[in-house]
Amino acid sequence: MRRREAVLLLISAAVLADEVVLVRAFSIGLWHHFAYMAISIALLGFGASGTLLAVLGRRKALLSAQVGAAGWLAASAVLFALTFPLAFALVQKIPFDPFLIVWDRRQLLYLGCYYLVMFVPFFAAATVIGLALITKSEESPRLYFYNLVGSAAGAALAVSLLEIAPVEQTLLAVAGLAQGAALFALLDVVTLPTSPRVRQLAAGGVLAMLVMTLYFSARPPVVRLSQYKGLSYALNLPGARLLATRSSAIGRIDVVESPAIRQAPGLSLVAPQDATIPSQLGLFVDAETAGAITAFDGNTSALGYLDWMSTTAPYLARPDSPRVCVLGAGGGANVLLALRHGARHVDAVELDANVIRVVRETHHNFSGSLYDRADVHVRVAEGRAFLESADEQWDVIDISLVDSFAAAAVGLGAVNESYLYTQEALATYLHHLRPEGVLAVTRWIRTPPRDEIKLFATAIAALEGMGVRPADRLVLVRSWGTATLLLKREPFSAEELNRLRRWAEERLFDISYFPNMGAGQGNRFNLLAHDSYAEAVDALLAGGARRGEFLREYPFFVTPATDDRPYFFHFFRWRSLPLMLSTAGFAWVPFIEWGYLILVGTLIQSAVLGGLLIMLPLAVLRSKAPGNPRYGRGPRLSVLAYFLALGIGFMFVEMALIQRLVFFLANPVYAVAVVLAGLLLVSGLGSGWAARLVAQGY
Amino acid sequence: MSRLNESRSTTLQRFRKLGLRCALAPFAFVVVLFAQSGEENFRKLREEMVRTQLGGSRWGAQAVREPRVLEAFRQVPRHRFVSEALVPYAYEDRPLPIGYGQTISQPYIVAKMTELLEPGKSHRALEIGTGSGYQAAILSQLVSDVYTIDIIEPLGVTARERLATLGHKNVEVRIGDGYYGWSEKAPFDCIVVTAAANHIPPPLIEQLKPGGRLVVAIGNPFQTQRLLLVTKGSKGPRDIRVQDIMPVSFVPLLSGSSGQ
Numbered sequence: 001m002r003r004r005e006a007v008l009l010l011i012s013a014a015v016l017a018d019e020v021v022l023v024r025a026f027s028i029g030l031w032h033h034f035a036y037m038a039i040s041i042a043l044l045g046f047g048a049s050g051t052l053l054a055v056l057g058r059r060k061a062l063l064s065a066q067v068g069a070a071g072w073l074a075a076s077a078v079l080f081a082l083t084f085p086l087a088f089a090l091v092q093k094i095p096f097d098p099f100l101i102v103w104d105r106r107q108l109l110y111l112g113c114y115y116l117v118m119f120v121p122f123f124a125a126a127t128v129i130g131l132a133l134i135t136k137s138e139e140s141p142r143l144y145f146y147n148l149v150g151s152a153a154g155a156a157l158a159v160s161l162l163e164i165a166p167v168e169q170t171l172l173a174v175a176g177l178a179q180g181a182a183l184f185a186l187l188d189v190v191t192l193p194t195s196p197r198v199r200q201l202a203a204g205g206v207l208a209m210l211v212m213t214l215y216f217s218a219r220p221p222v223v224r225l226s227q228y229k230g231l232s233y234a235l236n237l238p239g240a241r242l243l244a245t246r247s248s249a250i251g252r253i254d255v256v257e258s259p260a261i262r263q264a265p266g267l268s269l270v271a272p273q274d275a276t277i278p279s280q281l282g283l284f285v286d287a288e289t290a291g292a293i294t295a296f297d298g299n300t301s302a303l304g305y306l307d308w309m310s311t312t313a314p315y316l317a318r319p320d321s322p323r324v325c326v327l328g329a330g331g332g333a334n335v336l337l338a339l340r341h342g343a344r345h346v347d348a349v350e351l352d353a354n355v356i357r358v359v360r361e362t363h364h365n366f367s368g369s370l371y372d373r374a375d376v377h378v379r380v381a382e383g384r385a386f387l388e389s390a391d392e393q394w395d396v397i398d399i400s401l402v403d404s405f406a407a408a409a410v411g412l413g414a415v416n417e418s419y420l421y422t423q424e425a426l427a428t429y430l431h432h433l434r435p436e437g438v439l440a441v442t443r444w445i446r447t448p449p450r451d452e453i454k455l456f457a458t459a460i461a462a463l464e465g466m467g468v469r470p471a472d473r474l475v476l477v478r479s480w481g482t483a484t485l486l487l488k489r490e491p492f493s494a495e496e497l498n499r500l501r502r503w504a505e506e507r508l509f510d511i512s513y514f515p516n517m518g519a520g521q522g523n524r525f526n527l528l529a530h531d532s533y534a535e536a537v538d539a540l541l542a543g544g545a546r547r548g549e550f551l552r553e554y555p556f557f558v559t560p561a562t563d564d565r566p567y568f569f570h571f572f573r574w575r576s577l578p579l580m581l582s583t584a585g586f587a588w589v590p591f592i593e594w595g596y597l598i599l600v601g602t603l604i605q606s607a608v609l610g611g612l613l614i615m616l617p618l619a620v621l622r623s624k625a626p627g628n629p630r631y632g633r634g635p636r637l638s639v640l641a642y643f644l645a646l647g648i649g650f651m652f653v654e655m656a657l658i659q660r661l662v663f664f665l666a667n668p669v670y671a672v673a674v675v676l677a678g679l680l681l682v683s684g685l686g687s688g689w690a691a692r693l694v695a696q697g698y
Numbered sequence: 699m700s701r702l703n704e705s706r707s708t709t710l711q712r713f714r715k716l717g718l719r720c721a722l723a724p725f726a727f728v729v730v731l732f733a734q735s736g737e738e739n740f741r742k743l744r745e746e747m748v749r750t751q752l753g754g755s756r757w758g759a760q761a762v763r764e765p766r767v768l769e770a771f772r773q774v775p776r777h778r779f780v781s782e783a784l785v786p787y788a789y790e791d792r793p794l795p796i797g798y799g800q801t802i803s804q805p806y807i808v809a810k811m812t813e814l815l816e817p818g819k820s821h822r823a824l825e826i827g828t829g830s831g832y833q834a835a836i837l838s839q840l841v842s843d844v845y846t847i848d849i850i851e852p853l854g855v856t857a858r859e860r861l862a863t864l865g866h867k868n869v870e871v872r873i874g875d876g877y878y879g880w881s882e883k884a885p886f887d888c889i890v891v892t893a894a895a896n897h898i899p900p901p902l903i904e905q906l907k908p909g910g911r912l913v914v915a916i917g918n919p920f921q922t923q924r925l926l927l928v929t930k931g932s933k934g935p936r937d938i939r940v941q942d943i944m945p946v947s948f949v950p951l952l953s954g955s956s957g958q
Contacts, residue, residue, distance in 0.1 A: 236799060
């Protein structure tokens with residue numbers, strides 16, 4: 001491998017790793033939807049660099065001279081190595097805040113600044129790769145091999161590094177790769193017969209990289225958190241103390257102590273004074289509230305407050321529940337609930353090993369060794385995947401408030417796959433219940449209702465798929481803040497229903513649906529002017545044309561999610577938008593799934609900047625050289641069509657593979673890493689093979 | 699001699715002062731004029747805010763109609779509750795940041811919450827989450843006494859000074875954890891809780907008078923999606939109802955879905 005190939009390999013690895021690092025950083029500091037921005041910024045850089053190379057290509061002398069091409073390449077590599085960490089540090093100073101985006105027009109300007117600042121390193125890196133390919137176009141298959149294999153290695157390396165180091169340190173490690181590439185590129189220049197001035201410039205580049213490395217080693221850039229994220233708010237509370245921070249590729253976990261932290265989702269308004277919430281430590285995932293670790297001394301009688309939340313409902317339906325499975329165990333609130341209700345075997349399933357570690361190791365005594373008890377069995381796995389591979393059955397399977405209130409409230413998951421709430425998933429859970437067992441799914445209530453209605457529709461589809469009558473096997477309990485759906489394989493007995501109704505009434509919870517309920521019984525304590533729940537359960541249970549009409553006409557998309565279309569959080573209907581806007585203008589904005597809003601905003605911004613930085617210069621270039629066949633319409637259109645088709649095809653294959661692998665690998669981060677690294681690696685191997693074929697004269 | 703000199707110097711000083719005053723008078727007049735025209739502009743903006751954002755037809759059935767509440771919004775200078783940089787936006791239909799991850803809610807939300815409380819002249823009100831002090835200032839125009847608590851000290855201190863400067867003498871600000879309410883001043887006729895997320899503190903329900911009303915905004919102030927109105931009846935501590943009040947009218951959409 002020559003120096004030029006080494007440069008290509010390292011630069012490609014650094015670029016891909018940079019994208020992965022930015023995805024994590026944006027998820028922590030902003031919202032994970034801005035993670036998509038990292039990809040669009042990178043592609044913008046590559047597009048604009050292509051335009052630059054087209055301009056340089058007109059001045060052949062610039063590239064044809066050996067030193068000229070190597071010099072440009074080295075300059076670009078040094079620019080990348082310098083601007084990559086600098087741009088990261090700089091964007092942390094831009095006061096962009098996604099919460100303000102619809103209210104404050106300046107935020108669009110700040111977002112534009114994000115683009116422009118982050119654009120520079122990608123532009124520089126793309127120029128290195130482009131120059132390497134242009135100047136040795138006859139060797140392009142071989143060069144593509146290094147480019148693609150390097151990219152594959154970068155994706156794998158970034159995910160591996162993120163497993164062991166925080167995002168800021170991973171960034172510095174990746175910056176090391178970029179500097180390695182720049183050093184090789186500079187070496188390539190200085191070994192050529194060049195002027196002393198070029199050597200001086202090369203020495204200057206090395207010195208600048210050294211200074212920057214020393215500076216960032218002493219003062220590493222820190223991801224700036226939006227002041228409206230749960231963690232920022234918690235740290236403003238009196239006596240707040242950050243007790244622990246752990247990072248992995250899945251997310252960053254923070255634990256905060258403050259006497260003002262209290263987590264009791266949807267707590268009954270008439271919870272008695274003796275049902276006080278014990279001391280709690282706030283748990284945050286990617287700086288968003290993700291429950292709490294509750295002080296526990298082994299005495300479950302001190303956990304009375306748990307009985308005043310709708311999450312207790314399954315234990316009323318099934319008071320004798322020796323075996324319980326809690327999916328998304330987190331800080332352990334629902335594990336404590338199971339223990340309080342006499343469970344003798346609790347499987348606590350949690351995706352993020354770091355969550356388990358902070359409870360088990362850092363707060364071992366505080367949590368009463370919850371995850372080390374003989375009757376609690378910790379399973380680090382994705383919930384659905386765990387049950388798919390399990391042979392056991394449980395009395396209660398509990399899936400409660402797996403996503404944070406903030407994320408659910410703004411509809412951040414709108415465009416994410418989720419295999420946890422599909423029709424097939426609910427069928428799987430039901431198959432893992434003992435005959436009298438109960439499946440409980442709790443979600444935050446939103447107005448107008450969507451999550452619970454979609455869940456209800458999905459439950460009906462799952463039960464119908466099992467060939468049983470759904471109307472006898474469903475109960476929907478609703479507090480002012482949360483709703484818990486109960487599903488059974490067998491019909492609910494009259495005794496179970498009576499117990500549930502008494503319990504709910506005592507807590508001022510409504511039962512929006514129970515078998516054989518009368519009209520108006522589900523809207524007694526938590527009053528809705530328009531009882532959408534009653535209408536929804538009637539229409540959905542009626543089946544046939546009435547169900548179809550309801551699913552078509554409801555203002556939100558509540559058709560059940562399936563494994564083929566695993567978008568449970570997709571509620572937004574574009575066709576509702578005109579009516580929303582005509583009704584209340586921008587007051588509707590909070591009710592739109594922000595996932596869509598952000599994606600559309602990102603698309604518009606990148607299209608505008610792409611037009612300015614890629615298409616406009618090319619148009620100007622063409623207008624200045626109308627007679628030059630190099631810029632003629634015919635060949636360019638065919639080239640455009642070829643690469644457009646290739647690019648779109650590649651992206652479609654990539655997206656479809658990621659979606660499927662999320663299911664099989666049960667982890668979105670690993671799925672993306674495997675698909676990116678895998679596809680790029682085999683593409684690289686293909687290029688390497690093509691290079692051999694070319695060499696052999698094929 | 700020295701006395702004469704002293705007297706001369708005093709007279710001279712007086713003349714100087716008078717001269718200075720005369721010289722400054724036109725400037726002072728202009729400043730006052732500007733200030734007055736500025737205040738007049740703000741008054742017009744408040745009137746416009748009340749007309750278009752609170753009582754306008756765009757909100758349909760959800761418009762704020764209570765005349766006393768609308769009058770309070772005409773009186774309280776919202777621009778005095780935001781930082782200088784945000785004064786130009788003070789009367790726009792939007793929430794504004796006040797630091798520490800807190801906001802001053804958009805005028806409509808503050809007005810709707812106030813109207814839902816049905817504040818009476820003799821009422822005693824409790825607010826959890828003072829923030830800028832704007833909601834407390836509005837309430838002070840409508841009730842007898844306002845007690846407001848903020849957990850973030852710098853916000854509470856600033857709001858206390860601001861409310862005192864603006865002459866809201868019936869407002870008492872406490873810095874502390876609002877979870878337990880203000881038992882020494884309980885019971886309250888109305889309680890307002892800004893930006894609650896995971897639960898409504900039961901002690902607040904206990905401190906509500908029979909017949910009292912508690913209003914809580916659920917979620918981040920930039921995305922207020924639900925307003926809950928909790929009413930306490932006179933039939934005992936369990937005579938409590940919660941109404942889900944949608945800040946914007948969903949009726950056209952939901953009616954369409956149910957075939958009405």
